[in-house]
Amino acid sequence: MTKLTLVLLLFLIGIAIPLVHSTNEVDEWIQKLHHAKEKVSRLHFYFHDTLSGKNPSAVEVAEASKTKKSPSFLVVAMNFVFTTGKFNGSSLTILGRNATLQPLREMPIIGGTGAFRLARGFVTAKTYFLNFTSGDAIVQYHVVAIHY
Numbered sequence: 001m002t003k004l005t006l007v008l009l010l011f012l013i014g015i016a017i018p019l020v021h022s023t024n025e026v027d028e029w030i031q032k033l034h035h036a037k038e039k040v041s042r043l044h045f046y047f048h049d050t051l052s053g054k055n056p057s058a059v060e061v062a063e064a065s066k067t068k069k070s071p072s073f074l075v076v077a078m079n080f081v082f083t084t085g086k087f088n089g090s091s092l093t094i095l096g097r098n099a100t101l102q103p104l105r106e107m108p109i110i111g112g113t114g115a116f117r118l119a120r121g122f123v124t125a126k127t128y129f130l131n132f133t134s135g136d137a138i139v140q141y142h143v144v145a146i147h148y
């Protein structure tokens with residue numbers, strides 16, 4: 001065996017093993033999906049959107065010159081990621097309209113990962129506290145997710 005073919009072979013083994021592994025995992029998941037029952041998970045929490053002070057939980061990373069004055073309040077894209085417990089590593093993705101002026105805002109869950117693969121559902125958000133000066137807010141979230 002020449003040096004080149006050996007290197008090539010090692011390279012092929014190197015990429016083939018992870019590919020086979022992940023394909024099996026996905027195949028098994030799809031097999032189980034045929035018999036899987038839909039589950040409904042509900043979450044209730046208070047989202048701390050703190051911009052000011054020493055320990056902010058939200059940081060502005062970009063703003064276009066028109067963004068602040070936008071009458072349509074733009075779009076909300078959020079990932080809720082679990083970092084502990086049974087759902088550690090799983091996530092839910094929310095994409096919807098930021099209807100800030102409505103007392104109860106509703107946004108769709110458009111998908112998820114891990115335990116929430118193929119998830120759908122919706123969230124309702126209600127401002128619980130807002131400091132107009134600092135922009136700090138606490139928003140109450142009710143999440144309803146349908147998943148397998």
Ligand SMILES: *[C@@H]1O[C@H](CO)[C@@H](O)[C@H](O)[C@H]1NC(C)=O
Nearest residue numbers: 068073075076077098100135
């Ligand atoms: C929704 O819009 C308001 C007003 O523009 C903004 O302050 C807030 O950060 C937005 N919320 C999200 C989650 O993007």
Ligand SMILES: *[C@@H]1O[C@H](CO)[C@@H](O)[C@H](O)[C@H]1NC(C)=O
Nearest residue numbers: 082083084085086087088089
């Ligand atoms: C969550 O999962 C990550 C990645 O697998 C792991 O490093 C971490 O220790 C887990 N956290 C808890 C609290 O179990």
Ligand SMILES: *[C@@H]1O[C@H](CO)[C@@H](O)[C@H](O)[C@H]1NC(C)=O
Nearest residue numbers: 052053131132133134135136
């Ligand atoms: C609102 O924010 C301002 C500016 O950060 C701060 O001085 C004030 O104490 C805050 N008010 C409340 C009720 O948190």
